[in-house]
Amino acid sequence: MVDILSMELDELQLFMKDIGESAFRAKQVYDWLHRKLVTDFDEMTNLSKALREKLKEMSKIQSVEIVDKLVSKADGTTKYLFVLDNDSIIESVLMRYSFGNAVCVSTQAGCRMGCTFCASTINGVECSLTAGEILSQVYAIQRDTGERVSNVVLMGSGEPLDNYDNVIRFIRILNSKEGLDIGQRHITLSTCGLTEKMKELALLKLQITLAVSLHAPNDEIRNTIMPISRKYDFETLLDACRFYTEKTNRRITFEYSLIKGVNDSLSCAEELAARLKGMLCHVNLIPVNDVKERNYVKSGVKTIEQFASVLSSRGIETTIRRELGSDINAACGQLRKGYMEGRR
Numbered sequence: 090m091v092d093i094l095s096m097e098l099d100e101l102q103l104f105m106k107d108i109g110e111s112a113f114r115a116k117q118v119y120d121w122l123h124r125k126l127v128t129d130f131d132e133m134t135n136l137s138k139a140l141r142e143k144l145k146e147m148s149k150i151q152s153v154e155i156v157d158k159l160v161s162k163a164d165g166t167t168k169y170l171f172v173l174d175n176d177s178i179i180e181s182v183l184m185r186y187s188f189g190n191a192v193c194v195s196t197q198a199g200c201r202m203g204c205t206f207c208a209s210t211i212n213g214v215e216c217s218l219t220a221g222e223i224l225s226q227v228y229a230i231q232r233d234t235g236e237r238v239s240n241v242v243l244m245g246s247g248e249p250l251d252n253y254d255n256v257i258r259f260i261r262i263l264n265s266k267e268g269l270d271i272g273q274r275h276i277t278l279s280t281c282g283l284t285e286k287m288k289e290l291a292l293l294k295l296q297i298t299l300a301v302s303l304h305a306p307n308d309e310i311r312n313t314i315m316p317i318s319r320k321y322d323f324e325t326l327l328d329a330c331r332f333y334t335e336k337t338n339r340r341i342t343f344e345y346s347l348i349k350g351v352n353d354s355l356s357c358a359e360e361l362a363a364r365l366k367g368m369l370c371h372v373n374l375i376p377v378n379d380v381k382e383r384n385y386v387k388s389g390v391k392t393i394e395q396f397a398s399v400l401s402s403r404g405i406e407t408t409i410r411r412e413l414g415s416d417i418n419a420a421c422g423q424l425r426k427g428y429m430e431g432r433r
């Protein structure tokens with residue numbers, strides 16, 4: 090079966106040509122899939138019955154099904170639990186901002202990066218998602234709410250650069266004029282720091298935002314919480330970031346989750362400021378979501394503010410992330426984990 094939802098328009102045109110159909114028909118099919126967001130060939134009413142049957146025989150529209158949905162009373166943040174065709178469970182989050190609706194998508198079921206503070210990685214990776222399965226999360230949420238999705242962040246479960254080809258394909262389709270046409274600057278890809286892939290991405294010169302999960306000011310601390318740090322050390326990572334900026338002119342966002350007593354001292358802040366000096370970057374401080382299994386607790390409000398002011402006073406642009414959906418376990422793989430434990 091052909092995975093038709095994962096095809097870029099030119100590929101769909103070739104495929105349709107192969108089965109004796111015109112480029113115009115391919116455009117119609119693409120429009121149904123990526124703009125009208127249908128999940129069934131029978132809904133493609135401007136195609137002949139014969140063509141619909143032919144497409145059904147040869148291809149499959151991959152989709153994700155909603156198995157659960159939690160809406161935050163506090164801020165309208167909605168967490169979706171989806172099941173894939175292979176029965177794997179993933180989660181996505183809809184966040185409502187003044188500038189529009191942002192969706193956080195998963196790129197893998199589980200993750201193999203092993204960051205000690207992250208719930209997605211506890212049972213390793215189950216599978217990498219196809220481009221269609223990643224798109225399908227955005228499409229299902231837009232259908233469910235009836236509201237346009239304006240921003241997409243690749244920050245759900247999984248390491249996007251560990252599923253590079255499918256993720257790039259996803260971005261291209263999402264960004265296509267004939268699809269949802271979400272601007273590259275409205276797409277953020279977050280990575281734990283696979284430096285070779287970061288450089289490959291830089292060469293594509295996309296205008297997406299690259300977020301890098303840093304969470305420490307040096308190798309010593311980073312090694313203890315992020316295993317990937319032993320493969321690509323701090324300086325190698327910063328080099329890849331500089332290369333990214335050089336090629337794309339884009340500012341890097343560094344994510345830094347503050348864990349009490351682990352990476353939140355003022356000397357950590359000083360060291361971080363020194364390391365990042367001169368880079369085109371921005372630091373986003375995130376109070377870590379408590380992980381019971383690891384005894385990690387978020388830093389206090391005062392600590393976070395002091396950490397931020399050290400960075401700011403050293404000329405590093407810094408923000409503190411507002412916590413959304415804290416009443417619905419919206420954070421970082423927690424809903425999926427709870428569901429999986431229930432299922433076992």
Ligand code: SAH
Nearest residue numbers: 207244247248279280281302346377378421
């Ligand atoms: N694998 C990618 C994207 C998924 S995680 C990456 O590592 O960037 C998205 C962000 O959430 C990352 O910055 C990750 O480090 C962070 N994160 C994971 N678990 C967290 C937790 N318990 N508290 C705060 N941030 C967490």
